[in-house]
Amino acid sequence: MKQKYEKAIIYYKKAIKLDDNNAPAYYNLGNAYFMMSEFRYALENYNKALQLNPESAECHYNIASAYLDNGDTEKSLYHFKKSLENDPNNPEIHLNIANLLEQKGEKSDAYESFKQALNLNDNSAKALEGLKRLSDFEEEKISR
Structure with missing residues (x-):
């Protein structure tokens, strides 16, 4: 190869x-x-x-x-966001952004990006996994 x-x-x-x-x-x-x-x-x-x-x-x-x-x-995050500006309906870009935001500890923004990825591709196991990982954080935030 x-x-x-x-x-x-x-x-x-x-x-x-x-x-x-x-x-x-x-x-x-x-x-x-x-x-x-x-x-x-x-x-x-x-x-x-x-x-x-x-x-x-x-x-x-x-x-x-x-x-x-x-x-x-x-x-990486900067360029994924620039990519998203020109291709906002690409679930892979949202997924990559979500993963990077989660790594940075920006859980609320990551959760929203995972949701957007899932909205664009409702068969995305990776988006579902991300939402599941962050669902406890979101529930805790709502109950405050």
Whole structure:
């Protein structure tokens, strides 16, 4: 599989040489690096794609994922939220935001994000699990 991504990197770099304003080539080059766990290079290319296409929800999402894999939850959360601005009906984005908010201890906001994820995908086991984990917190908050 690694060879496949190495080959893709070569081709995307060639495409960029032909047109250095080719946002999809930078984005896909970032994806190839991401799949090889080369997060620094993935981020570099995602950011270039984002400069060329600032409204790209997918680009923000992948930047967020790369930061998350690097353990930078603040930058990850920022980019998931930017992704959500351009793709508000994507339950996966809501789910990722909910998980990060829960990790930060922002339980009330996390609960709302899990609810939104479930509203958009009523078969989301992960959203249900999150709501279940946080339901005691919400009940306690209501009873105060």
